[in-house]
Amino acid sequence: MNESVKTSRGALDIALAYHRTWSQDAFDRAMAYIAPDIAVQTPAGPLQGGEAFRGFMGQFAATVEATELLAAYGDDARALVLYDTRTPDVPSAPGAELVTVRDGRITTMRILFDQLPFALAAGEVVPATAHVE
């Protein structure tokens, strides 16, 4: 497959290839689909660049025991993917990713997940009721 064909793949194809690759315990290979200057919006704030993204998503991916792709849609420029994950601390942790793709790589990602079960599991927050008595 020559480069012109490769780079003409739509955003959905790239988003799915990225998802398949990291969810098969191959986060390093999945980084091939991430632009070096990726701009990411996470629930905890913005991240800039591939290495920041690797620190965020790679760390999470390493804890994932199972993934299930729930839905994926897109067009040439953007894709929206919803998946579920299972981790030791959180049995069901779905994520949604809206990505834009340019030249076969993800250049922006808005990722959405529920931080609460992770923050509770990590002891970063505690239920207010735990301090009542």
Next chain:
Amino acid sequence: MNESVKTSRGALDIALAYHRTWSQDAFDRAMAYIAPDIAVQTPAGPLQGGEAFRGFMGQFAATVEATELLAAYGDDARALVLYDTRTPDVPSAPGAELVTVRDGRITTMRILFDQLPFALAAGEVVPATAHVE
């Protein structure tokens, strides 16, 4: 428009009509797109039926000051929508909804949002560091 035409609308049309309606301060009218026996998965757990859904989503919708539709895709049976919301307590609270539609109404919804800022704002959880000193 007769009933047969109305009920042939694809899932994306219905999901967008539902979104537009509730985000225009018309949650009661938006309930016209919700099946009475809707099955909902929320980050806090499952909900069953239109009245349970109204209690959950209607209460939230009443607090929303602004919405922005970020992406919406779908086909005849399912749609996936990502939007951002602004509420008094949480300046940016995006939500993702995967819905299935039958006969012009949403019969299942998997809704994803970050519970953490809402739980902090409501005092349901507190940062663990608040108890260090």
